[in-house]
Amino acid sequence: MKCFDYQKQKCTGCVKKECRYWMSSKKNGNCVIVAAGGGPLTLQDVGEIFSVTRMRICQIEKSVIKKIKKKISNFV
Numbered sequence: 001m002k003c004f005d006y007q008k009q010k011c012t013g014c015v016k017k018e019c020r021y022w023m024s025s026k027k028n029g030n031c032v033i034v035a036a037g038g039g040p041l042t043l044q045d046v047g048e049i050f051s052v053t054r055m056r057i058c059q060i061e062k063s064v065i066k067k068i069k070k071k072i073s074n075f076v
Contacts (some may be wrong), residue, residue: 042054043057
């Protein structure tokens, strides 16, 4: 069983700050995977989780989409 499955099942928060999925969000058990399992989030929600603005999340999203499109065009 993965640690995030255990946390979700037992309703406990992650304390392993060295984990690659750890984030500072008690609402989501300090786990990115648990947060993602909660369904779609708004840019505002994501910004609150990572303590950045909605606009910064939007900038990151645009950058990622641009990189994905470039990889896809190189692949085809």
